[in-house]
Amino acid sequence: MSERAVTISEVARHAGVAVSTVSYVLSGKRAISADTRRRVLDSVRVLGYHPNAGARALASKRANVIALVLPLRVGMHVPVLMQFATSVVTAARQYDHDVLLLTADEGSDGLRRAAASALVDGLVLMDVELHDSRVPLLKDLAEPSVLIGFPADSAGLTCVDLDFARAGALCVEHLAERGHTEVALLGAPSVVYERGTGFARRTREGFAAAVADTGLKGVALSCEENFDQVSAVIAELLDTRPGLSGLVVHNEAAVNHVLGALRQHGRRVPDDIAVVAICPDDIAERSSPPLTSVLIPAEEVGRQAVRLLMEKLEGHVVPEDTLLQPWLTVRDST
Amino acid sequence: MSERAVTISEVARHAGVAVSTVSYVLSGKRAISADTRRRVLDSVRVLGYHPNAGARALASKRANVIALVLPLRVGMHVPVLMQFATSVVTAARQYDHDVLLLTADEGSDGLRRAAASALVDGLVLMDVELHDSRVPLLKDLAEPSVLIGFPADSAGLTCVDLDFARAGALCVEHLAERGHTEVALLGAPSVVYERGTGFARRTREGFAAAVADTGLKGVALSCEENFDQVSAVIAELLDTRPGLSGLVVHNEAAVNHVLGALRQHGRRVPDDIAVVAICPDDIAERSSPPLTSVLIPAEEVGRQAVRLLMEKLEGHVVPEDTLLQPWLTVRDST
DNA sequence: CGCCTCTGTCGAAGCGCTTCGATAATCGGT
DNA sequence: ACCGATTATCGAAGCGCTTCGACAGAGGCG
Numbered sequence: 001m002s003e004r005a006v007t008i009s010e011v012a013r014h015a016g017v018a019v020s021t022v023s024y025v026l027s028g029k030r031a032i033s034a035d036t037r038r039r040v041l042d043s044v045r046v047l048g049y050h051p052n053a054g055a056r057a058l059a060s061k062r063a064n065v066i067a068l069v070l071p072l073r074v075g076m077h078v079p080v081l082m083q084f085a086t087s088v089v090t091a092a093r094q095y096d097h098d099v100l101l102l103t104a105d106e107g108s109d110g111l112r113r114a115a116a117s118a119l120v121d122g123l124v125l126m127d128v129e130l131h132d133s134r135v136p137l138l139k140d141l142a143e144p145s146v147l148i149g150f151p152a153d154s155a156g157l158t159c160v161d162l163d164f165a166r167a168g169a170l171c172v173e174h175l176a177e178r179g180h181t182e183v184a185l186l187g188a189p190s191v192v193y194e195r196g197t198g199f200a201r202r203t204r205e206g207f208a209a210a211v212a213d214t215g216l217k218g219v220a221l222s223c224e225e226n227f228d229q230v231s232a233v234i235a236e237l238l239d240t241r242p243g244l245s246g247l248v249v250h251n252e253a254a255v256n257h258v259l260g261a262l263r264q265h266g267r268r269v270p271d272d273i274a275v276v277a278i279c280p281d282d283i284a285e286r287s288s289p290p291l292t293s294v295l296i297p298a299e300e301v302g303r304q305a306v307r308l309l310m311e312k313l314e315g316h317v318v319p320e321d322t323l324l325q326p327w328l329t330v331r332d333s334t
Numbered sequence: 335m336s337e338r339a340v341t342i343s344e345v346a347r348h349a350g351v352a353v354s355t356v357s358y359v360l361s362g363k364r365a366i367s368a369d370t371r372r373r374v375l376d377s378v379r380v381l382g383y384h385p386n387a388g389a390r391a392l393a394s395k396r397a398n399v400i401a402l403v404l405p406l407r408v409g410m411h412v413p414v415l416m417q418f419a420t421s422v423v424t425a426a427r428q429y430d431h432d433v434l435l436l437t438a439d440e441g442s443d444g445l446r447r448a449a450a451s452a453l454v455d456g457l458v459l460m461d462v463e464l465h466d467s468r469v470p471l472l473k474d475l476a477e478p479s480v481l482i483g484f485p486a487d488s489a490g491l492t493c494v495d496l497d498f499a500r501a502g503a504l505c506v507e508h509l510a511e512r513g514h515t516e517v518a519l520l521g522a523p524s525v526v527y528e529r530g531t532g533f534a535r536r537t538r539e540g541f542a543a544a545v546a547d548t549g550l551k552g553v554a555l556s557c558e559e560n561f562d563q564v565s566a567v568i569a570e571l572l573d574t575r576p577g578l579s580g581l582v583v584h585n586e587a588a589v590n591h592v593l594g595a596l597r598q599h600g601r602r603v604p605d606d607i608a609v610v611a612i613c614p615d616d617i618a619e620r621s622s623p624p625l626t627s628v629l630i631p632a633e634e635v636g637r638q639a640v641r642l643l644m645e646k647l648e649g650h651v652v653p654e655d656t657l658l659q660p661w662l663t664v665r666d667s668t
Numbered sequence: 669c670g671c672c673t674c675t676g677t678c679g680a681a682g683c684g685c686t687t688c689g690a691t692a693a694t695c696g697g698t
Numbered sequence: 699a700c701c702g703a704t705t706a707t708c709g710a711a712g713c714g715c716t717t718c719g720a721c722a723g724a725g726g727c728g
Contacts, residue, residue: 050450054391055684079412116384227622288561389714
């Protein structure tokens with residue numbers, strides 16, 4: 001157990017300067033001579049000084065903490081969410097901010113409480129639905145916020161996401177280039193569409209648009225996440241659409257079941273059926289065969305979200321919509 | 335955008351009492367007449383007062399925030415970690431605390447910083463390794479901490495975890511009762527064992543001990559997470575151990591690959607081979623057939639960890655080791 | 669009826685920091 | 699060598715809350 005924490009006035013005394021001088025050295029908000037700066041920083045090091053977060057927040061009206069609002073709903077692929085979360089934390093640290101984790105169980109009250117108590121300076125919301133109950137609240141919160149994902153009415157909000165419509169289209173275009181003429185999309189579980197989760201719908205729209213543009217035949221289906229149901233869907237698909245030779249899978253939990261089901265039904269990938277997935281690279285690489293895939297740049301999304309939030313905290317105006325371009329990696333499944 | 339935040343003195347004025355009286359009403363630390371209490375609470379509601387977290391932390395020396403330290407290492411199953419994380423957040427809120435998310439990239443410095451700056455009152459560490467670099471630091475931190483998982487030397491630390499040794503044993507005992515005589519454990523990827531992650535080793539030890547106790551034949555293998563490698567291991571196993579009829583799988587990412595590989599090699603579950611998994615219920619239920627499994631009581635672990643931390647924050651002495659009992663659910667795979 | 673003990677409330681002193689205005693000291697220009 | 703502009707530093711006033719000691723009034727008791 002260590003002793004009482006070192007305060008700024010002890011540092012000041014040790015360095016032979018005023019408290020305010022130490023503060024200015026640390027914040028860089030006023031010019032300080034090289035000599036004084038060095039003495040102060042030495043004292044900081046020697047004494048092991050860490051500014052008290054509460055006192056700093058109180059005096060400066062900035063907690064240097066942002067909230068990460070992360071509801072954990074069924075049907076969401078958790079590892080991807082965690083990639084977002086991790087990159088948000090990492091990016092926030094780069095701006096000298098910490099991250100407070102808020103989950104769904106408190107509902108909007110949690111957001112209101114964290115914001116109103118000045119616990120956090122701003123909010124990053126993940127897993128945004130088309131009609132998200134948290135969104136109206138955001139608009140009358142004093143604290144700035146950034147959404148990862150798009151609600152139906154994103155006017156006045158700052159949103160970041162992968163361009164899922166483009167991702168869906170990219171998959172179709174890739175299959176078209178490979179000469180396939182009939183394709184299918186296996187998407188999220190139906191509950192996700194019903195809930196109106198934006199990314200699932202937008203992928204489906206992009207898929208449909210590209211199918212129309214390229215003149216392919218194509219269907220979009222929802223896809224549950226247990227093996228037997230996946231297997232049944234695949235069987236049905238193979239049965240009713242003999243010309244089908246390309247599959248787009250946008251469901252991280254089901255993608256291995258899809259491969260298993262194809263194997264079970266005697267179809268070889270890619271010889272009989274080509275498969276392209278929208279999923280993280282590690283899942284694509286771990287499959288057999290390794291899958292051609294469009295990856296979700298979680299890292300980049302998190303970083304951009306934080307960057308935008310920091311801009312807003314500085315009082316700058318930022319673009320409302322940020323769409324990141326998807327990237328397709330060809331592997332052995334197409 | 336809302337206007338400047340309401341302060342305690344505005345509440346006091348509105349209610350016609352002193353600031354300190356409002357504080358005592360809210361904290362309950364001194365007796366207040368029913369009448370005054372009601373007036374104050376009314377004012378709080380009418381004005382929409384939320385105490386300023388920074389000011390409160392500064393004055394009371396308690397931030398009412400705990401840190402959740404969550405390194406995200408390869409080979410760890412993220413959904414399970416998130417179950418822990420979620421239950422920690424939920425439990426913390428029950429004690430009126432919030433959760434600050436710390437990840438690995440800052441290393442131990444992040445812990446030191448958060449603790450020294452009084453940003454957090456205590457720490458919950460997840461995914462603890464046998465020789466964890468964060469552990470020595472904990473011992474000389476003034477802030478109390480609780481570990482989820484056990485390091486090699488847990489003396490002086492408060493640790494909570496599922497009794498993985500018992501979980502491994504439970505699986506073996508279940509298979510023995512079902513009449514199997516030769517079994518195998520497919521565990522974590524080898525990197526996880528090499529890193530010395532406690533739970534993986536303890537499961538293996540429990541498995542080995544139970545194999546010895548019950549007089550079965552058994553091997554424990556590590557298990558990578560891509561389909562082709564799993565398939566190869568299964569092939570080898572079936573080939574070299576014709577008597578093998580029971581499999582224990584302790585690897586969430588590989589469990590579906592195992593089932594796929596068995597199918598591929600023409601083995602039926604449970605008729606030819608019985609499979610029992612150590613994994614969350616949702617994975618077990620989604621497999622085909624649904625798997626008999628020992629679940630990891632993530633919810634309970636998180637809750638206990640927070641409870642212990644709160645006890646320590648109150649200055650109470652708590653038991654060093656808390657092992658939660660595993661529970662086996664029989665489904666269709668055995 | 670006077671004394672003592674509770675109860676309920678108040679005022680004021682910080683908690684450790686940031687920031688504003690003031691003040692010295694230094695400098696270049698003439 | 700003098701003046702105004704700069705540069706570097708200081709002191710003090712809060713930020714909004716908790717908590718300590720004080721104290722008035724109510725109530726119990728002999």
